[in-house]
Amino acid sequence: MADHNALPLIILAEKFAKLPGIGMKTAQRLAYFVMSMDENEAVEFAEAIVNAKKTVHNCGCCQNLTEREVCPICSDDERDRSVICVVESPKDVTAFERTREYNGVYHVLHGLLSPMDGITPDSLRIRELLARISDGSVKEVIMATNPTVEGDATALYIANLLKPLGVKVSRLAFGLPVGGILEYADEVTLFKALENRNYM
């Protein structure tokens, strides 16, 4: 925003521009929008930011974000605690919960192994996962990281840690997306779909 603009507006736009996927032009538009809000609305927006940041933390068990000590999923007696689905981020928990088909619990790693970016096993919540498995009550761990280089490497790394503990480790199936058109599938997906074919 140019020199003639009000400084508090420029500062606000710069804050918006730090958010992921928000460029300087959008940030400026959002800052102008804040100007059109009621003062109450603006204060409530600001409070929501501080409040979320201050009250939300990682669940003591699965490391998902929650404002309680233990999250609603971990403290739900109807969930099967013998199956743990290991995911990269809280967003992935939301994705699985949307299917309404999974009744086990989760473990959120908060990242994927990426030595190039300095993300080593110590940066992830792997120690907490091993602690959950140590009491012998867990039968299966489903590695549900993304089908990317980092996702595969993380899944493999954790699987190698868990197998000696006698726990079953599985990986999500990869293949054609349901409703997808074969013609538009990329080669790797198509190869995976062929490799993992089911006999009818």
Next chain:
Amino acid sequence: MADHNALPLIILAEKFAKLPGIGMKTAQRLAYFVMSMDENEAVEFAEAIVNAKKTVHNCGCCQNLTEREVCPICSDDERDRSVICVVESPKDVTAFERTREYNGVYHVLHGLLSPMDGITPDSLRIRELLARISDGSVKEVIMATNPTVEGDATALYIANLLKPLGVKVSRLAFGLPVGGILEYADEVTLFKALENRNYM
């Protein structure tokens, strides 16, 4: 965001979703991003919102947003106060300032006439524009509203108010955008370009 999510996070995502162009999915992503900020950063972001809203208001002269009583453009002695460029919103002032070619002053209407949406002349800063012209020092008013139905109607309405006061009223030229390709220009733009052709 689903039931298992922390309530403060859901509330924050809903606030983000009220911003223009931010859907629920992006809002959720932004809320998660706030979680990854330092607490200081989050507090500074929140303060920037409240501070911008509380300290920025309309310039007493041109109605552009400023944290001063009179904005830097209106109080700049090197600007030509006999020419006023009338625009819809503060964004448009930024666009003109970027050209570095305009040395007059501005007047921000904060909207365009749109009787269907209940925006009548009283909702815009037209009275303030007339007040600025009353002392006879203004020689020309450039109507720089968008070339849309509402922009044209607003320009015409204000021009009709100003002409009896003996002030020259002009309208931005419409034609092909510089660097544009004739083939891709829409019919109306091409017609305007033809109609406003300059003899060489």
